[in-house]
Amino acid sequence: MNMERDKQFRRIVIxxxxxxxxxxxxxxxxxxxxxxxxxxxxxxxxINGVTSVLLLMALWYIRQGNRIMHERLMKTCMALSxxxxxxxxxxxxxxxxxxxxxxxxxxxxxxxxxxxxILLSLAVVPLVxxxxxxxxxxxxxxxxxxxxxxxxxxxxxxxxxxxxxxxISPYYP
Numbered sequence: 001m002n003m004e005r006d007k008q009f010r011r012i013v014i015x016x017x018x019x020x021x022x023x024x025x026x027x028x029x030x031x032x033x034x035x036x037x038x039x040x041x042x043x044x045x046x047i048n049g050v051t052s053v054l055l056l057m058a059l060w061y062i063r064q065g066n067r068i069m070h071e072r073l074m075k076t077c078m079a080l081s082x083x084x085x086x087x088x089x090x091x092x093x094x095x096x097x098x099x100x101x102x103x104x105x106x107x108x109x110x111x112x113x114x115x116x117x118i119l120l121s122l123a124v125v126p127l128v129x130x131x132x133x134x135x136x137x138x139x140x141x142x143x144x145x146x147x148x149x150x151x152x153x154x155x156x157x158x159x160x161x162x163x164x165x166x167x168i169s170p171y172y173p
Contacts, residue, residue, distance in 0.1 A: 009133050017126035020085070030093045040091040041172065045165035047084045051077050052158040059151065071135070077154075078132060084161075101171040110167045117160040124153045 058073035100110050127150035134143035 006137075009137070010130075013126060013129040013133055017129060020125055021122050024085075024089060027089050027093050031096075032094050035094040037087075037091045037094045038172070040087045041165055041169070044084045044087045044091070045162050045169075047080050047087070048158045048161035048165075051080045051084070052155060052162070054080070055151070055155050055158060074132065074135070078128070081128070098168055098172050100168055102167065106167075110164075113160050113167070114164050117157060117164055120153050120160075121157045124150065124157050128154055 054073050054077050058070050058077065061073060062070040100107065100114075102110055127146060131143055131146040131150040134140070134146060
């Protein structure tokens with residue numbers, strides 16, 4: 001891959017990595033009335049769960065030397081993450097936030113998991129995009145270097161997305 005094209009792709013990854021959280025944050029200020037997307041939280045929690053399983057499978061396949069299956073699974077995880085993001089935003093621009101109703105130690109556990117999930121979801125975007133870029137362009141030494149960080153963060157975000165849903169689901173209206 002030539003240096004100029006590499007720079008171009010890096011700029012795109014950086015732009016997207018900054019744009020996604022900014023757009024999501026701006027959309028959280030938007031409230032659209034008259035639509036009922038209350039069915040979405042269990043759907044996007046399920047997407048997180050499926051993504052978690054597929055990430056584990058992708059790791060297994062690459063360790064077995066099956067690059068084709070690994071690539072297919074990772075592309076599926078990317079598509080699922082994009083679908084998650086669209087549904088997550090759609091739900092939050094059409095619904096009021098649901099406060100967590102737990103008490104005691106569980107309240108602290110919930111907020112720890114939620115805050116770490118949110119912060120790491122910001123970090124996972126550039127990590128995953130760079131890992132994907134390097135993998136798809138055959139820059140495997142760079143890919144492996146980034147994946148060392150991207151993979152556990154992505155897996156944590158996907159798993160804690162399910163945990164957050166399970167903890168707050170009793171409090172949905």
